[in-house]
Amino acid sequence: MASPQPRIGVVTYPGSQDDRDALWALAALDGEAVPVWHEEHELPDLDAVVLPGGFSYGDYLRCGAIARFSPATAAVKEFADAGGLVLGICNGFQILCEAGLLPGVLLRNESLRFVCRDVPLVVERADLPFTSRCSVGQRIVIPVKHGDGRWFAPPELVRELEANRQVVLRYGEPCNGSVDDIAGICNERGNVMGLMPHPEHAVDPLLGSADGALILASLIEAARERVLAFS
C-alpha cells in the first residue's frame, strides 16, 4: 500500500509572508500542503497545521495580538485542544503565544536590530512529533529573520517549562536576548510547538542548509502516522 500523503494546512493571514515557502517546503517533503485562509471558521480535513512567518496585521499593537482573533486561529485552537499537531514559525510562534497555546511572549530583540542570518541551534527534545528526525544535543543550522524574537517569561514560568521539558530548541550562540537562549518551545502535551527560526527556508543544501527539513519532515511523518492510525 502506498503511504498516505498527510494533509498539512498553512494559514494565511493578512500580512503573512512565508506561507508560500511553507506550502512549497511541505510539498517538497511529500506532504499535501493545503492553503487555509484566515477567514475560515472551520479547518478543512487536516492532519497538521502550520502557522507561517510574516507580519500578520502589520504586527500592530503587538506581534500576533490581532491574528489571535482571526476565525482561523479559533479553529486552530480547537484543533490543538483536540490533540492536533500545530507548528508555529516566527510570526506563527508569536500568534501561538498571544493565543495562549504556548507560554511566554516574544519581545523586541535586545539589540533592537532585525536579525537575518543562519543560526546554530541545539536540539533539546527529539521525542516530539516535530523533532523525531533529530537527536538530543544535535546542532542544526536554520536561518532566523525577526525583529521581535526575544522569548520572555517570568522566572517561575521558565522554571516550570524547564521542569516539564518544554524547551525544544536553544540558540547555540547569542541571537536576540531570549531567556535561556530559548529558540523553540512546546506545550505540555507536546502537540503544539513554536520556534523563531524558519525551517521552511532551509530544506535544500542549495539554500545554505537542509536542516529545516529535519523539523518539517518529522512533522509530516508524525502526521502520516496519524493518518495510518485512523484509517
Place this chain on the structure above:
Amino acid sequence: MKATVLVRPKQGILDPQGEAVETALEHLGFAVSGARVGKVVDLELDADDPEQARAQVEKMCEQLLANPLMESFEVEIHG
C-alpha cells in the same frame, strides 16, 4: 465618554527601546535615567457612567490592549 489607556513595559522587563531613547537623550545633553517606552491608546466610548466606562476599558486591556506577561496598564476616563 473618552478614555486614555497607558500601556507600559512592566518593571524588571528589559526595555531596549527605552535604553536607546535614554542614550539618545544623553547625546543631546539631557541628564536622564530610567527611560521606558510604552504606548498610549485613546478611545471614544458609548457609555454615560465613568465607572462603567472604566470597567469596560479594563476588560479591553485584559483581552487585547496589554499582554499581562510583559505590560502593565493604566486607564484614565475623561468626561
